[in-house]
Amino acid sequence: MEPTPPNQEDCCNSGCNPCILDVYEDQLKKYKKNQLSAPLNINYISLTTYASFKLIKVIQHTQNTFFYTFQALKVDGVRLIYKPGQHFLLKGSHDNKYFTKAYTPIPLREDDPLSFTILVKLYETGRMSTYLKNIKLNSETLWRGPYGHYDLEFNYRFMLFIAQGTGIAPLYAVICRMLENESCETFLKLFLCCRLGDLVLRNQLYSMTSFWNFTYEIFLPCAEFVRSNYNETINLFPLQLASLRAYFDKFQVSDVRVLVCGSDAFTNDTIKNLIKCGVQSAQIFQF
Ligand SMILES: Cc1cc2nc3c(=O)[nH]c(=O)nc-3n(C[C@H](O)[C@H](O)[C@H](O)COP(=O)(O)OP(=O)(O)OC[C@H]3O[C@@H](n4cnc5c(N)ncnc54)[C@H](O)[C@@H]3O)c2cc1C
Structure with a gap:
């Protein structure tokens, strides 16, 4: 909260330590500094433009399913914001043709606030499956989202x-x-x-x-x-x-x-x- 300025007459001019006006200046400086560094609610991923994420990990889970982890580039004051159950769209390409497919981030303890993991089933002849099988670690991928409108409900028995x-x-x-x-x-x-x-x-x-x-x-x-x-x-x-x-x-x-x-x-x-x-x-x- 912004500190309330003291009245000028609150200072008795007798060299108090700390002086009420100095304390105020100090608090005001801290407030302004905190305001500048406060995390902004700006989402790294957007509904209308593609954001770049690096593929940082692929782990086989079952015969046909894999965990793929993607990480956003670090940008100050920007976070990756989405609700549980929402999905993102991945842009894939093949022979200079572009397409998108939906994938749903799942919570994994290891993920940092700028990364997300999806659990993917790879199909033998699937277009996005082929794209995902072929992308190399540290490659850039393009995503947009989040989509889906489910809100957590705690009112059911x-x-x-x-x-x-x-x-x-x-x-x-x-x-x-x-x-x-x-x-x-x-x-x-x-x-x-x-x-x-x-x-x-x-x-x-x-x-x-x-x-x-x-x-x-x-x-x-x-x-x-x-x-x-x-x-x-x-x-x-x-x-x-x-x-x-x-x-x-x-x-x-x-x-x-x-x-x-x-x-x-x-x-x-x-x-x-x-x-x-x-x-x-x-x-x-x-x-
Ligand atoms: C909202 C939403 C969220 C999704 N989240 C996930 C997710 O978290 N993880 C995930 O793995 N997938 C998810 N999917 C499915 C995903 O978007 C793709 O459809 C899937 O990965 C197949 O894409 P593809 O391009 O590889 O296959 P395609 O080129 O679409 O299909 C090629 C062939 O693969 C087979 N195939 C494709 N999809 C299926 C299917 N669902 N069931 C049976 N056979 C199929 C068919 O034989 C098809 O002919 C989600 C879909 C939606 C709509």
């Missing part, structure tokens, strides 16, 4: 997150941020549907079960052999109506908020089944 494969990215970001909030009293449940080779973030999810209010179940499409951890539920069948019914049987359906992210086909099927369980469309948020 129960939240059910339903993800397909890397569709877990926005849901994981939201769950992490909710668990960080010590006053969150919502029970969070994640249903993760994927193939064994795409079973992403499993260790991270397992360690998150140390929070009293988080649990998850994995749904694999067929009976594949997989060793489950202590207290980890792995269903060797796809997520269908029966599992959703079993979940909703325990609660008042209207107390549950549902967040869904996956392919269009997966999302449509899931929403149809949710409606059969009595969930209203307004209770469902689709990423």
